[in-house]
Amino acid sequence: MAAAQPKHFSFYSIGLSYRKADAETRGLFSLSEEGIHNLLIEAKEEGIPSLAVISTCNRTELYGFAQHPFQLIxxxxxxxxxxxxxxxxxAYIQKNEDACNHLYTVGTGLDSQILGDFEIIGQLKMAFKRSKKLGLINAYMERLMNCVIQASKRIKTETELSSGATSVSFASAQYILxxxxxxxxxxxxxxxxxxxxxxxxxENLVKHTENKQITLINRTKDKAERIAGxxxxxxxxxxxxEEEIAQSDIIIVATGAQKPTVSKQIIHTNKPLLIMDLSIPKNVDDNVTELDNVQLIHLDELSKVTHKTLENRENFIPQAQSIIKEVNADFKQWMVSRQFAPTMQALKTKLxxxxxxxxxxxxTKFSDFNHEQADMLADRIIQKIxxxxxxxxxNEDESTEEAISLLNKVFKLEELSSYES
Incomplete structure (x- = not known):
């Protein structure tokens, strides 16, 4: 069944993820907060009716309506x-129902690099909230996102897809262990x-490694102090x-900068040093590998860390997919109702x-005509029709668009748009 969309517009998801794009390539398409804001402003100026943007370590994606996907690309x-x-x-481009299904798999952790990583749903919520503030979320996308959130909550509570610790943050602690x-x-x-x-x-380091010899550094010191406390x-x-790097055995870099913040020029130690880069774009320059004592691990490698808890999650994929199907059925029902609502209103008005x-x-024809009774009877007949x-x-077996078209022709209804932009 095709997804409802504004007249002449289709719903698309376009983007790239860890599945086909390596960390370096994902870094090229990574968007800063300012970049996302500017993109949304330009989209609104160009008449894009609804759009949300997400840019994380593992993916950069746009979900929205367009006349052609190249507008979003x-x-x-x-x-x-x-x-x-x-x-x-x-990259990939999905349209209408395929785009809708993709948002479900992303938002429920089924498409995460580490299966069951539910951090993504919070990131999606923020993306939609950001767009809504700019007036860039229409009724279709708002309803769809609410359904994705509902599916995510149910999967988290009704299955063990997210059992145990998750995410690259956990994988880094697991790798150290x-x-x-x-x-x-x-x-x-x-x-x-x-x-x-x-x-x-x-949090994962403290919880899983039981190592208290952890030092925090952040450009804004008070943020680090709040966590350290x-x-x-x-x-x-x-x-x-530089002084702390020289004293360290392991460095975990998660600065979220657009350019490398650690390079071989600031490493002044000859002892073995493990550097773990959890950032997209990369925050550690590849030139650190020119130093014989340095081992560099990026998040793509960390995401391959296997653990019984993670492996067991695959058993719950069918259950998660069943929940998505159930939630999406309600969304489709709403979509169909919304699609034919203007036609039904026009039919009632015509009758x-x-x-x-x-x-x-x-x-004028009947002397004993009872206006009130006739009006009441006619209204009941109209409601039944x-x-x-x-x-x-x-009825899912029928083509809604064909049925609406037939109604319009038979009753000569005023042509109404079935979609909202």
Missing amino acids: RLLCEHSHGTVEEFQKI ENFPAGGPAKNILLFGTGKIGRNTC RFDLIVKDYAQL STLKDAEIKNSR AGHFANHLR
Whole structure:
């Protein structure tokens, strides 16, 4: 069944993800907060009726209405460092129902790099909230997003798809545990960057590694101090970064910058050093691998970390898909009702006009004519006729568009748009 859309517009999801684009390529198409805002403003000026944008470590995607997907592709490329040629090699374009289904799989963690990672639903909520403030979310997309949120909540509570710790933040702690087993010498860990990923990573490190030798550095020191206070950790000034790197065995970089914040030029140590880059675009320059003592791990490699908890989640995919199907059925029902509502209203108006004309004519023909009774009886007949037509339009075996077209022709209804922009 095709998704409802504004007249001459279709609903699209366009973008790229970890599935075909490596970290470097994803970095080219990554959008900053300012970049997303500017993209949305330009889209609104160009008459795009509804649009939401998400840019995370694993994906950059646009969900919205357009007359042609290239309108959205051009906006993405103009506001990122990617080109249309590069986009065509590694990106995807979905339309109407396929785009709708894709949003469900993304929002419920089924398309996450680590299966069941539910951080994405919070990021989607923020993306839609940002667009709504700009008046760029129509009724269709708002209803769809609410259904995705509902499906996400149900999957989280009714299945074990998200059992245990999740995300790259967890994978980084798991990687450290596997390579530096508990019971061995404690390692000095430096966490550079205390945004959302940094905060989650810090929590996972404390919880799973039981290592308290963790130092936090952030450009804005008070943010690091708030996190450190929760776990009784050390905070150092940004100016002490090089000094702290020299003292560290492991560096976790999650600064969220648009350019590398760590390079070989600021590494002054000969002892083995593991650097884990959790950022998109990359926040660690590849030139660090020119140093013999440095091992660089990026989030794509971390996401391959296997764990029984993660492997077991695959068993719950069918259950999650069943929940999505159930929630989406309600969305489709709403969509069909919304599609034929203007036609049904036009039909009732037409029948009411015919009723009024007949009653007026009958008053002059019958001396004992009861206007009130006739009006009441006619209204009941109109409701029954409209009800029969509504049930017919709700029948999934019938083509709603063809049925609406037939109604318009038979009753000569005023042509009304069935969609909202």
